[in-house]
Amino acid sequence: MDRTLEETYDGLMADTKEIADLHHVSEILEWDQEVMMPPRGIEARSRQVALIAGVMHQRSTDPRRGNWIAELEARSGELNDEQKAVLREIKRDYEMSTKLPPDLVQEISRTTSIAHNEWIKSRAQKDFSIFAPHLETIVGLKKRVAEIWGYAETPYDALLNAYEPGATTASIGKRLGELREKLVPWVEKIAAAPAPRRDFLTKNFPIEQQKKLARAAMEVIGFNTDGGRLDIAVHPFCTGTGGDVRLTTRYFENEPFASFYGVLHEAGHGLYEQGLREDALGTPLGWSSTMAIHESQSRMWENEIGRSRAFLKFFESRLQEAYPTQLSGVSIDELYAAINHVEPSLIRVEADEVTYGLHIALRFEIERDLLSGELSVSDLPAAWNKKVEEYLGITPKDDAEGCLQDVHWSIGALGYFPSYALGSLNAAQFFAKLREDVGDVDGKIEAGDFGEILEWLHTNIHRHGRRYLPDELVEHVTGKPPAADDFMTYVAEKFGPIYGISS
């Protein structure tokens, strides 16, 4: 790069970092709102958040950025691979922000604001017909968005691409289709097997003890509290990045493992954010990848690691010390089976790690068919229920526990669901490779020695930032294309023994 090109690149980086800083200001305002703000602060806070969003939008869509991007594009031959990736990421964001006409953006905002309220009513009254016309409008608007953003084969591609760049209806359809085909028979067998003992989980587990254990788990896996916090919020989340990463959870006296695994999950997100390249924070190289990658990190720490027998063994003495009467007479095998209990259920957010993917597969299929026109909004409830029966063997008694259960469609977030399942598949695929590379992973977990595991994740995943597209990253790290087989192997090896099923 000559001096001029370098100046352009540096100018774009400095500007990008400032937009990132504004993003993190928003995150702090929102964290504060959920965790600290007194109730009467909501009115001013809403204005503040909207104001910062406005400043961010203005900065993100400033034509100056467009000029920088065009200049770098014209001379992209002079950029190295990292710089090319940075340009690719910034260009996509810029185009997605600038391509949509303000009229359409406003129309979507207005429509979803109404639709969200109608969805709440619709769900409360268990009457899909209230929400249906609004969903119809949203699907129409999303089709217009897709036409403007552009797509390779089908409009749904454009929506998926907004969440998982590079992914298509075909690529996700193939992966989730494979998952569904292999998973359904497994879920059938598990549902037919005798359920493990779980009586002790409904006892009273003091919240102070839960807090102690959750914090211990978070710290022992490597979450750095000099650069992070753990607090309480109604809806658990992880926010922030770099030197200021904040986790939240909630505690219920009769659900001791909800907070324990909830914190491990959020800490998994947190370790990703703490593991980003410090010198690149605020730019695509120091920015976490899509949700399909982020969720791979949280789920790996929660499920592959946290819900392993080795992790339970490592924590056994602390658990027994914290809950001497509650866990009295409960063997490690019983505890292991109980916290890994699988049971088909109707509500996605309560699903276990095995059935979860089926909840997503059906949503993906329905979104795909709504966008292609193969499914009409009026036929949605019937299609939903048919799939639930087919995949999970159970039937919603009404649409509130069926197609009205999730908020996503009401706020226009079509194309968002798949990432949840891709996160599980990626977790298994990454973890299989991690097992190969690190060696004696179970032994290390049982010894509470997470250093090498975390370092592997830092090196192979976290420190790439957005250098690769999510599917590229999976292939780059694991040496094979994203698939569902590692996840199925994980399911077979873990749940086969628990439920006495041979694959």
Add this chain to the structure above:
Amino acid sequence: MDRTLEETYDGLMADTKEIADLHHVSEILEWDQEVMMPPRGIEARSRQVALIAGVMHQRSTDPRRGNWIAELEARSGELNDEQKAVLREIKRDYEMSTKLPPDLVQEISRTTSIAHNEWIKSRAQKDFSIFAPHLETIVGLKKRVAEIWGYAETPYDALLNAYEPGATTASIGKRLGELREKLVPWVEKIAAAPAPRRDFLTKNFPIEQQKKLARAAMEVIGFNTDGGRLDIAVHPFCTGTGGDVRLTTRYFENEPFASFYGVLHEAGHGLYEQGLREDALGTPLGWSSTMAIHESQSRMWENEIGRSRAFLKFFESRLQEAYPTQLSGVSIDELYAAINHVEPSLIRVEADEVTYGLHIALRFEIERDLLSGELSVSDLPAAWNKKVEEYLGITPKDDAEGCLQDVHWSIGALGYFPSYALGSLNAAQFFAKLREDVGDVDGKIEAGDFGEILEWLHTNIHRHGRRYLPDELVEHVTGKPPAADDFMTYVAEKFGPIYGISS
């Protein structure tokens, strides 16, 4: 107002509210930094705060605001009194922000940044000569600022006016001169009188009990926790406004009343912010007045009310319950005398409410003489020590406990000190009037019935926002010009009996 003028006025109001929202975003970022942020977050936070300050500055100095102001000025005859006050406040802020050339602003910023570091060094080494040349430069820069801002009689007027609009060197000099003259003999007499018993205050007072009492005091005087919080910070402060007002304090096991009165003080600030006109929040009519008024509120709740015998009586049973052994055998009179102990001391921030004003009088005189050229920087330490001896009867053993003790000059905050003392004088002047208007104030305090007192403050002070200049407000509320006599009456009536002194 016709439609066009109304549109201009409304446009200016909407813009002003957005700038206020940005201000409150900064406040949340700073609160979070002091109270919540993990240590490694500091680097990003500093950038975020600077970024929001930049956005605020840009918005505050936007020529569009200048046009609105000019348009309203040209037709000010059509504005009502409230609108005229709003225009006066907005115009002053706009002019102060826009008049200084960016070069000078940068030079001040650069100079004070260095000077602050040199002041730290200077204080640590107890060597004024390190800081002296930097203070010299700062005084020079402040003179240039004063010339640009303009003044009636002397450059120091311009600096005072930045903190207390309408106040002048002459008006403040008269008031603080009167205070000093009357106070010095009082302090002499008190210093000569036998000190009250204070041995019990050095016992161990568990922090949990301190927290409970401080919170109880805060709530009982009317601080609304639906619209506020109390947390811990190294340097206690109050921030926020309207429905989100946040107080902080700190706890030391051997200083039980530091947190108790610290919280009452901050809650006094907080009640002011919570008492602003909701419909005018973010505009001058819903914005608290200067520090001379704000401190009058905090000091009134802390001193006039909190340190009264009536308040102690009201809290006596809770204090005895919280500290049964520590306060065993301590009578209410002994406690009252102990928490109102007066003793000349060298450090301003540790001074009691009687001697405090003398610390400020001497700083005011020195600033005034530095600005007028009557005092040179090199003669400052000698002048300081002479005044301390004259006013307080004690001598600093070095400049660290003399003229190097405060941060203010090193950051260029010349003209800021007087407001601290004006706050005490205003508190006494307001409280004397409150006593007249409300009636049986001591009885109400002793009964824990603060409703009428708070309502009086809301009605007479809080709900005016910046409708009046600070001195105007004092006169408007109390019916007489700002003076020192009510404060002296308060001193005589309260401390005379404690120290057996008749005035």
